[in-house]
Amino acid sequence: MVAESYTVAFEGVDARLVEVQCALSPGMPHFSLVGLPDKAVSEAKERIRAALNALSIALPSRRITVNLSPADLPKEGSHFDLPIALALLAAIEILPKDAVAGLVSLGELALDGALVPVTGALPAAIAAASAERTLVCPEASGPEAAWVGTIPVIAPTSLHATIQHLTGAKPIEVSQPGLVTDTGANLPDLREVKGQERAKRALEIAAAGRHHLLMVGSPGSGKSMLAARMPSILPVLSPREALETSTIHSLAGLIDEGGLSRRRPFRAPHHTASMAAIVGGGKGAKPGEISLAHNGVLFMDEFPEYSRNVLETLRQPIETGDVTVARANAHVRYPCRFLLVAAANPCKCGYLADAARACARVPACGEDYMGRISGPLMDRFDLRVDVPPVSFQDLELVEDGASSAEIAVRVAEARTRQAERYADLDEVTVNADASGRLLDEHARPDDEGRALLRKAAERVGLSARGYHRVLRVARTIADLAGHEQVARADIAEAISFRIPGKAG
Ligand SMILES: Nc1ncnc2c1ncn2[C@@H]1O[C@H](COP(=O)(O)OP(=O)(O)O)[C@@H](O)[C@H]1O
Ligand SMILES: [Mg+2]
Structure with a gap:
């Protein structure tokens, strides 16, 4: 008695199809799980046993062997519970084998049989779509997975509901894609920044050609304010870019209620954030901030304050647009084509340029401070701009500068010219490439x-x-x-x- 079903294993942004085989054989009752499972996958046995028990389904008193194939692909995470449970239920003939054999599923089981949301429903749906199979995932992940559009997505609340659907007792309707979130209507506007015309011009050029930008200026001159307005002048994501960015956000569990966004991401990791948080890696080799900023803006405030290690590690991903993250058995690659906006005070105390407030170490303190940014890293910034303190005259101005909407039009036109120029080249879309x-x-x-x-x-x-x-x-x-x-x-x-x- 052998039954099979499908799930996925994540390798960076790719979800690879994994076959789940379940065989029952005579012998002492035993439940074994083979095929390179990590600890969370191995614990699936206990959760499945409890969930079945909650449904008053007893495991047969025989040897149960579950194999996850291909065996050489590392299996990480808790989303294997549902596909294993389905293959097992088919093997003991509670579910029809052919209904289960066609499915790709993912989901973690609670001890009472409820399905707990998991990350990565979107890439899983993409993999299911290329295999032309129906996807089954926890209810909360359904609207996100349904964005793929070409396959039915079934999103039950529990193992019990899944069984009722597959036996035809109580069919579940296919999930609909979540709403497009964040239309950009309430983004902060550049018009609110008084004066600073030169910095605004730098922002516009940076947005138009995706040039990395460094702003240097004393505290309170408006650097953070300017950076936060970058998304308001960038064009919305193309459908392909939106899918790429959303896939990474899906892996990080950041998609709210299944709604994908056409707005470019704006990520601003704090300078004390760990290497794994910024670059990626750590448990489960999750994408880091630089990948979450893919196709959008990575804002690094107080740039020289980041650890030297983080700063030097950034050099390579800035050049290549992707990053390799190490995990237990392999390396995974995440895309990270971001626009880097960095801000820095000119020195540790911040008042290098202001004789009245500067510390006693001027100008050496400034050299020490900016010296933390190595030459090759500094070289990555196409645009560097001084942001002087705002004058009182400027602050008294009524808002008279260009609004974000006006600048966004110019940026979009410049981007269209570049897209036409580089239309034949896959890897090049903007001048920075x-x-x-x-x-x-x-x-x-x-x-x-x-x-x-x-x-x-x-x-x-x-x-x-x-x-x-x-x-x-x-x-x-x-x-x-x-x-x-x-x-x-x-x-x-x-x-x-x-x-x-x-x-x-
Ligand atoms: N050019 C400006 N126009 C209007 N308000 C400004 C400007 N520059 C600074 N401010 C005010 O000062 C505050 C601090 O600015 P911020 O962007 O945090 O400065 P920085 O990052 O350079 O230290 C802002 O929240 C804003 O209220
Ligand atoms: Mg600031």
């Missing part, structure tokens, strides 16, 4: 622009990387203005955003 070769092709400045670039390279000693970064930013500035060719003024503005904090 463009390689040196692409820049040579698309960002060749006019003669005056080239002359200026040459002069700047000699004066400030631009590295090759620095040279390409100037071109990249200049390309974005030209895109914002709707210019075909990069002109001198575009180059000049791009260079002006490279000086604070130095390097390259």
Whole structure:
């Protein structure tokens, strides 16, 4: 008597199909679970025994063997309870074998047989859809999984309800996708930030070309306020991006009531957060903040205060757009193509530039403080801007600056120009992704622009990387203005955003 069913094992953002086989054989009563299960999976036996007991179903007095195949794929998490229980119920002929054999399911069982929500329903549904199988998941995860759309999603509240559905005693209706949450209507607006025109311009360029941005300025000058308004000027996620980002949020259990968001994520981990929280890893090799910010904004306030380890580890994911996280038996990869917005005080006390308030160690304290950001990391910031204290005149202004909605229109137009330019290239959507070769092709400045670039390279000693970064930013500035060719003024503005904090 053998029965089978399906579930998934997570490998980064991918859910891989796992076959659950259950065999009953003569011998001393025993329940064994094989196929590389971790501790939470092994404990499934106890939860299943209790849940069946609550339904007055006794386990047969025979050997029960459950195999999770492929055996070499590590199985982590508590979502294996439901598929194992279903395969077992089919083996003891309480459920029809063919009904169970076609299912992909996931869910943790409480001791009374209730189904407890699990993370990862969305990637599980994607895997079920590519195998063209029905997905069964806990009730709360149904609206999230139903976003996949091409397969039926059944979301029962308990093992009992699942049995009643599969035997036809009490069918459950298929789940409907949750509502689109967060339309962006109540995002904070850039208009609320008085003055700081140069910083706002940097924000606009950063948003248009996905250039990493570093803001340096004394406390209270509005850096956090500016950063928090970044999502309000970014275009909404494309359907493909929304699915990518939501998949990561699903794995982290962050999707509320199954509603997916078209807004770009804004993640702001505190500088004391652990390496695992920021980069990913730890128990269950969960995605970290940098992956939760995928396709959105990662805001790192008080940038030099993060541990050196965290800062140096960031360099590689910033370049490649993905991160490899180690776990017990393997490595998993999560995407993390974020826009990094960092803010820093100019020195430890924060008042380097203000003679009246600065500490006695000026200017050495500033060098020490910014020196915590290594040269190669500093080099990742295409845009660096000083954010001076706001003057009283500015604070007294009635809101007169451009609103987020106006800036968002310009950003969206610039992004459309880039998308058209790079339409044939899968890996490149914005100027920040463009390689040196692409820049040579698309960002060749006019003669005056080239002359200026040459002069700047000699004066400030631009590295090759620095040279390409100037071109990249200049390309974005030209895109914002709707210019075909990069002109001198575009180059000049791009260079002006490279000086604070130095390097390259
Ligand atoms: N440019 C500005 N326009 C309006 N209010 C400002 C501005 N800059 C600072 N503020 C006020 O000061 C507070 C602190 O600003 P914040 O963004 O936290 O500064 P920072 O991050 O640079 O230390 C804000 O909550 C806001 O009330
Ligand atoms: Mg701040």
